Amino acid sequence: MAEIFIDNKRFEFEGPTKVLQFILDNGLELPFFCYHPSLSIPANCRKCFVEAGQPVFNRETNSFELDENGERVIRFFPKLMTACSLDATDGMVIKTHVTSELVRRGQKDTLELILINHPLDCPICDQAGECPLQIQTYKYGPEGSRFEHKKVHKPKRIQLGPRVVLDAERCINCTRCVRFTDEISKSKQLTIVQRGDNNYPVTAPGLEFDDPYSVNTVDICPVGALTSSDFRFKARVWEMSQTPSIDITNGKGCSIDIWTRDNLVMRITPRYNPHINDYWMPDAGREAYKIYNENRISRPEVNVDNQKIKSSWNNALLTTSEKIQSIQPNEILVVGSAYASVEDNFALAKFFGQLGQEKAVFAPNIIEGSGDDFLISDDLAPNTSGCEFLGIDQLDKEKLAAEITSDQYKLIVILHEDVVGRQIVTADQLASKFSIYLGTNKNQTSAVSNVVIPVTTAAEHFVSYVNVQGRIQRTIPAKETLYTNRRLDLEMSMGRLDHFGTQFDNWVTDKNKIDCIPAWEFLVRLAHELNIDFKFNSAREVFQEIVAGTDHFSDVSYERIDSELGVDLANKQKEELNLA
Amino acid sequence: MQNYEFTKEELAKIDKIIAKYPNPQPAVMPVLWMAQEKFGHVEPEVQQLVAKTLDLTPAHVYGVASFYTQYYKEKKGKYVLDVCTSFSCQACGAYDTLHELEEKLGIKAGETTEDGMFSIQSVECLGACGYAPMMQITNDVYVNHLTSEKLDKVIEGLKQDKLPEFEPIPLVQNREPAEEK
Numbered sequence: 001m002a003e004i005f006i007d008n009k010r011f012e013f014e015g016p017t018k019v020l021q022f023i024l025d026n027g028l029e030l031p032f033f034c035y036h037p038s039l040s041i042p043a044n045c046r047k048c049f050v051e052a053g054q055p056v057f058n059r060e061t062n063s064f065e066l067d068e069n070g071e072r073v074i075r076f077f078p079k080l081m082t083a084c085s086l087d088a089t090d091g092m093v094i095k096t097h098v099t100s101e102l103v104r105r106g107q108k109d110t111l112e113l114i115l116i117n118h119p120l121d122c123p124i125c126d127q128a129g130e131c132p133l134q135i136q137t138y139k140y141g142p143e144g145s146r147f148e149h150k151k152v153h154k155p156k157r158i159q160l161g162p163r164v165v166l167d168a169e170r171c172i173n174c175t176r177c178v179r180f181t182d183e184i185s186k187s188k189q190l191t192i193v194q195r196g197d198n199n200y201p202v203t204a205p206g207l208e209f210d211d212p213y214s215v216n217t218v219d220i221c222p223v224g225a226l227t228s229s230d231f232r233f234k235a236r237v238w239e240m241s242q243t244p245s246i247d248i249t250n251g252k253g254c255s256i257d258i259w260t261r262d263n264l265v266m267r268i269t270p271r272y273n274p275h276i277n278d279y280w281m282p283d284a285g286r287e288a289y290k291i292y293n294e295n296r297i298s299r300p301e302v303n304v305d306n307q308k309i310k311s312s313w314n315n316a317l318l319t320t321s322e323k324i325q326s327i328q329p330n331e332i333l334v335v336g337s338a339y340a341s342v343e344d345n346f347a348l349a350k351f352f353g354q355l356g357q358e359k360a361v362f363a364p365n366i367i368e369g370s371g372d373d374f375l376i377s378d379d380l381a382p383n384t385s386g387c388e389f390l391g392i393d394q395l396d397k398e399k400l401a402a403e404i405t406s407d408q409y410k411l412i413v414i415l416h417e418d419v420v421g422r423q424i425v426t427a428d429q430l431a432s433k434f435s436i437y438l439g440t441n442k443n444q445t446s447a448v449s450n451v452v453i454p455v456t457t458a459a460e461h462f463v464s465y466v467n468v469q470g471r472i473q474r475t476i477p478a479k480e481t482l483y484t485n486r487r488l489d490l491e492m493s494m495g496r497l498d499h500f501g502t503q504f505d506n507w508v509t510d511k512n513k514i515d516c517i518p519a520w521e522f523l524v525r526l527a528h529e530l531n532i533d534f535k536f537n538s539a540r541e542v543f544q545e546i547v548a549g550t551d552h553f554s555d556v557s558y559e560r561i562d563s564e565l566g567v568d569l570a571n572k573q574k575e576e577l578n579l580a
Numbered sequence: 581m582q583n584y585e586f587t588k589e590e591l592a593k594i595d596k597i598i599a600k601y602p603n604p605q606p607a608v609m610p611v612l613w614m615a616q617e618k619f620g621h622v623e624p625e626v627q628q629l630v631a632k633t634l635d636l637t638p639a640h641v642y643g644v645a646s647f648y649t650q651y652y653k654e655k656k657g658k659y660v661l662d663v664c665t666s667f668s669c670q671a672c673g674a675y676d677t678l679h680e681l682e683e684k685l686g687i688k689a690g691e692t693t694e695d696g697m698f699s700i701q702s703v704e705c706l707g708a709c710g711y712a713p714m715m716q717i718t719n720d721v722y723v724n725h726l727t728s729e730k731l732d733k734v735i736e737g738l739k740q741d742k743l744p745e746f747e748p749i750p751l752v753q754n755r756e757p758a759e760e761k
């Protein structure tokens with residue numbers, strides 16, 4: 001196997017690899033700006049300098065030349081090399097800043113040059129705290145600047161497009177953003193203009209940077225030059241807690257991180273998942289913070305004399321159980337949803353199955369042609385495959401409408417689906433029935449339902465979803481509800497503010513916690529009222545029962561989902577078919 | 581807004597230019613030249629025409645056009661005076677020359693006189709460092725070793741539509757030895 005020596009340590013490698021990528025893969029450190037593993041390599045920031053050399057091979061003796069100590073003679077490249085663009089070769093010797101004074105000097109000088117025209121406005125810059133330029137200047141940079149003249153001024157606060165703002169003075173011209181639009185999203189909307197110290201990236205005159213993936217450039221910009229118009233100045237990085245989750249705004253289910261501060265979702269960023277989204281996500285998925293923060297149903301609501309009043313959980317439970325007891329099980333229509341999780345759909349179907357209504361239905365929300373062949377699917381709901389795999393009856397909109405309006409049913413139980421908003425039935429049609437709505441946000445369906453039960457969103461509970469590729473992934477609660485607590489739930493993440501904030505300071509309040517519970521938990525409480533043997537203590541228990549009882553989910557566990565970044569259920573199926 | 585278009589003959593010529601290269605990107609520069617010769621400038625609409633003709637994005641063409649001061653991204657005066665302010669010329673007093681020219685014409689670099697006769701640009705090295713300070717007129721003749729008198733003469737000449745003569749530079753070995761001061 002080929003060998004390479006990095007700072008006097010021997011490593012083995014296989015196949016072609018760039019030196020920088022190899023160094024990173026082995027957990028070593030080398031500073032860099034312009035390199036990105038998913039993009040082409042322009043080697044323009046000159047930050048990843050190393051000394052590189054190769055052993056001298058004597059063709060006549062067919063062996064490596066040795067010095068007087070019996071060590072291989074190494075011929076170094078005359079100048080520092082950029083590790084990002086340098087192919088590792090057998091026997092190569094690399095010296096990084098750890099062993100080479102020259103490299104340390106090179107890194108320092110590169111930074112001094114990069115910073116010459118940089119505004120150094122970290123205190124008001126959104127990127128501060130997660131800024132490679134800031135971090136590397138602290139670690140490898142010069143102590144001060146020798147440049148005493150006026151800096152070059154460039155355009156600031158340019159609205160490049162609806163979601164991205166440019167501060168050209170902060171830009172270090174790494175071209176990551178341009179390469180992203182050229183190579184990944186393929187809109188080719190950005191270019192570097194002007195020349196020399198006037199360089200900066202922008203769109204052609206009169207055109208907007210309205211690429212549906214535009215905000216990814218904000219993530220990969222190694223400085224604060226590109227910022228998100230939505231998140232700008234909303235929160236400092238170190239105040240937020242970061243929680244792994246998944247995108248629920250379409251069927252692709254990109255892996256994401258949810259960033260919260262004081263239990264409000266401040267922003268959503270993509271999380272690396274080579275099976276689904278690599279480092280990217282669509283802009284639309286980042287808007288989901290609104291679903292989590294705004295217009296939430298908090299505390300149950302019950303219709304009394306045609307007026308919706310907030311009610312206690314006890315009252316809501318009693319109203320629901322009395323209604324259920326007053327009719328026959330086959331007079332209940334159970335509506336699941338591709339917007340709700342695997343666990344909640346399963347619990348719903350199982351609960352009413354035990355009660356005597358075996359049938360549960362759902363209507364997928366797929367609009368042909370609304371997606372693309374990248375990260376936006378035609379399927380607008382995150383869990384259509386999950387519902388299919390659970391065996392929930394799939395109906396189209398018209399069929400579901402016919403069921404809801406059918407005289408056979410006296411009670412409609414709706415999980416999450418906004419049947420009125422999706423124009424499956426009209427508000428009047430739904431209002432003419434007794435309906436119970438288990439939902440997260442206020443909408444046209446909750447407005448006319450007789451009982452409204454607030455349930456948790458993907459940002460508030462442990463649940464899994466199966467995406468259009470048949471890959472199951474799960475969420476971890478990012479926001480507390482009134483009934484969950486980060487300090488007690490060891491899976492929830494705790495940022496600085498969560499650790500040290502108190503209710504008596506200005507930054508932490510209780511007001512962002514929603515009064516809601518997971519749908520399965522509501523059903524457990526309802527079962528208690530109705531004396532049904534239906535009991536779960538956690539979403540994990542629900543999931544374990546699904547795994548035990550449903551072929552599609554066999555062998556899957558939360559642990560596997562976590563460590564393998566999701567599990568491909570469809571493929572597992574295929575393998576079994578092949579065996580048979 | 582004016583509608584910019586290439587004629588059939590021009591398109592045929594462009595096809596020939598494209599055929600010289602493995603992909604259309606390198607054709608951007610010659611086609612921008614053609615467009616500038618035809619329309620007198622390469623304003624954004626013209627850039628878009630070039631992009632459309634070459635099947636590239638407007639952003640790409642804009643990037644190229646903005647790199648070179650020789651492409652006029654807006655309508656310019658009849659004569660564009662490109663004063664080099666790069667290193668060698670700067671060391672020989674190019675900024676004094678530039679400011680003097682600005683005063684003489686009553687406009688700043690980047691502006692055009694009201695009568696549409698002159699524009700001034702401050703540009704990067706034109707490869708004539710040996711004759712610094714120097715300027716180029718409308719992407720054409722170079723005027724070398726600029727002095728105040730020379731500027732006056734050139735401006736007067738241009739007002740009568742007379743471009744200055746090309747100044748042959750004597751070979752080093754044939755030059756008069758510099759006068760001792």
Ligand code: SF4
Binds near residue numbers: 171223
């Ligand atoms: S805006 Fe950011 S990503 Fe784009 S070139 Fe500048 S520094 Fe690089």
Ligand code: FES
Binds near residue numbers: 033034042046049085
């Ligand atoms: S990372 Fe190697 S030159 Fe930028």
Ligand code: FES
Binds near residue numbers: 664710
């Ligand atoms: S610096 Fe002026 S021509 Fe080179």
